[in-house]
Amino acid sequence: MTLASPAAVPQPLLALRESLGASAVLFGDEVPQRNRNDWSTQPPAHPLAVVRPVDAAGVSAALKACRAAGLAVVPQGGLTGLCGGARPEDGWVALSLERMVGIEEIDPASATMTVLAGTPLELVQRAAAEAGFYFALDLGARGSCAIGGNLSTNAGGNRVIRYGMARELVLGLEVVLPDGTVMTSLNKMLKNNAGYDLKHLFIGSEGTLGIITRIVLRLHPQPGCTLSALCALPDYDGVVRLLGAARGGLGPLLSAFEVMWPDYWQVVTERVGVRDPLTGSARHGHYVLVEVQGTDEAIDGPRFQRWLESLMEEGALADAAVAQSVADTQAFWALRDACAEFFPTLGPHVSYDVGLAVKSMDAYVRACKAALAVRIPGCESVYYGHIGDGNLHLVAWVPGLSVEQQPKEAMDEVIYGLVREFGGTVSAEHGIGTAKKRWLGHARNPEEIALMKTLKAALDPLGLLNPGKVV
Template sequence: MNDTTAATDALAALRRELGASGCLEGADLPARNRTDWSFLPQTSPRAVLRPTSTEEVARIMRECHAAGFSVTPQGGLTGLCGGARPVDGGVALSLERMSGIEAIDPAGMTMTVLAGTPLERIQTAAAEAGLYFPLDLGARGSCAIGGNLSTNAGGNRVIRYGMTRDLVLGLEAVLADGTVVSMLNRMIKNNAGYDLKQLFIGSEGTLGIITRVVLRLFPQPACTSAALCVARDYDAVLGVLSAARQKLGPLLSAFEVMWADYWHQATERVGVRAPVSMGDGSHVILIEMQGLDEAIDGARFESLLEHLLEEDLVQDGAVAQSLTDIAAFWATRDAAAEFANPEIIGPHISFDVGLPVSRMDEFVTRAKASLSEGMGCHSVYYGHIGDGNLHVVAWVPGADPQPIPEASRIVYGLIGEMNGTVSAEHGIGTLKKPYLPLSRGPAEIDLMRRIKAAFDPEGILNPTKIFD
């Protein structure tokens, strides 16, 4: 933050431009805008700016660029890595007032939305139009689509539909100097030069501020089938995954796996009803299929389950008979959202990592032992195993703050050794910044820095994130 007369004048100009509700300072500065869901301490930004249009975002960036203000873009503030946490003395640019569905094109199967629109609102609007937007994650009611793009969010159905970047056809972004770059493409095929939108997706607001998005829609599934299965070991899990891929093909929409330690936390501590008995099994698998014809596709799902039993790949299972059952199955997987409750776990450390699917159980065994023996740290494991994404929840009972650096060195050290990634779907932010070299080589990081310098030579956009 440049605390010069020019900076003070710039803030005064923005105050006049945006009005009292658009420029919050001092006692009016909301506590929620001082950090995100990363459990990092709150910071002290000088102001929270709340534009209502792309034009206002552009004016904000022109003033901040000229004055040397650091600007941290914010969406729903549900990030776990500190990516939306503003720097002291800078400004937070919240897109919460830029929310709304601008257009739905049923023929082209696209939706154009403002970047501050909550994900759940987009899902609902698509459904009301008889279409489907497949991005889905636990924070759907709070997270904003601009934030989903800036972190290239993954979620529950990546195995079928891909990451967020696979669901975006076009976008509009404002650069550090206030230049508006409109790339609101609505076509699947468009090879006219560089695909510049991909530079902004996953860049965590360090290259520009996404203001509008063109999303790709899909046919609304006509039927959904789901089952919870208990496997005796990880080899059986891999056998179930292989069978699901072969029997269901592109209809397989989710393949979630919960290790025994996570399952017991979810069903015994959180109190989510257990649709199956784990017995002496090692993993519980949630298989979901989205089809277009109940008679045909439902039979495919039944055939898969018969195969799993005949091949002795599962020990027990439960098949959903209704949408209520499906929601109950997913409740076991989503129980991690309750872990922060002091009566369950309380303060804890969350890791979002990626690994070759064949090595996940090896990682879990080694990480659990190292965390326990090295620092008395408990840990549980679950994730989107079908697409190589594992989640780890770790905690030292009674510790506040939790030993994030010590646990991170253990977890990310193993990830680097096993050729995984320190971030599968939550970005780098500040928490993972020291460990980026474990997943990206020197030449890659150097190229990232050069791109950053080209887009933001003054370094005002979301500084301190991803790399120094």
């Protein structure tokens, strides 16, 4: 069935196709399946068209055409989002940046890289490494996600504790506004206080205020060595003390602090089948992966070893394993990243990304696990996260139920209700999209939400750019 015949397509889109080329503007059944949804669990949509420009001028022309036709537009990058932010609705236009890929410049003097927004994160990382630099943003979808999408959701990832969120890695942007205006602000300077820092309007706004097309990224020196240890602790108080000791004893070397609760540990070692690198069979209260990035292994290796030994002598650690090779480090991270294997192991489940004060996390976990079990008989849940930067992940499921049968609404009410009670956030690094829009008020007060709506109305008065998302 043809979803949109030429006769049903507004004239501005037909003219856009003439201008950009037939391969850049696809209608109806021509729209690829990938452009009909992101990684959220919502059903695929039927957009009127997908537009695939190659530069900011093409993005501008597309937005002007859609504005003339009164059509809603959803920006799309790698489509790896989990909250529906890049999912179109039926009859919308999907504006995909999939052809805007490439490294425009690496400036060694300013330690910056200028890239097109559709460039995959892994390509950015590799280009930085080949130039002798390090791009610090890293997450599991690195091979698929696009850097523009990473910025639109202010992605976090594994090393926020040292390098910060995505917004800390950006110096300049080129953005196309909803009316088609191209705002070019490709700043390379760390210090630039000439008026409002406009880039922060668009980073984390999930494509509702403008479409990011080019980016100046901040690079760091390549680490001379990476060292890691897997630590077992008797309780959460010990985890908090270990975090303080790592900050104080390792300083800027500390690059990751990943915590796994015992329910998560049991699932990944016994059900997923990841090897337990710790000695003995004792179960512990918590497990922590500590990673440092140094400049010289001959200096930083012994320092890291002495730090761990002092903790063992003090009785702060119940057990520990130190990586002796790159393979060991990868094996440690395999435990933390085993959540990617949960679907074939656990079956259908629901994943959550929340933020809480570090001191409150264990109390939240205990309250949440108990409340889920009471509200939803048979519900199981496991907990893990970055912790050092206040980010907790959890997975909840009722065994034997399909994806559609999982009681997600009841889970949401318990999980986000407790987030509000504990003064946390319903989204630490995945964004709001449509999936969490209902719960935005649990993390933002009415005055904050009103200002968000004011900004949206000012930049997109017709409400055509990703409408209905975030606020």
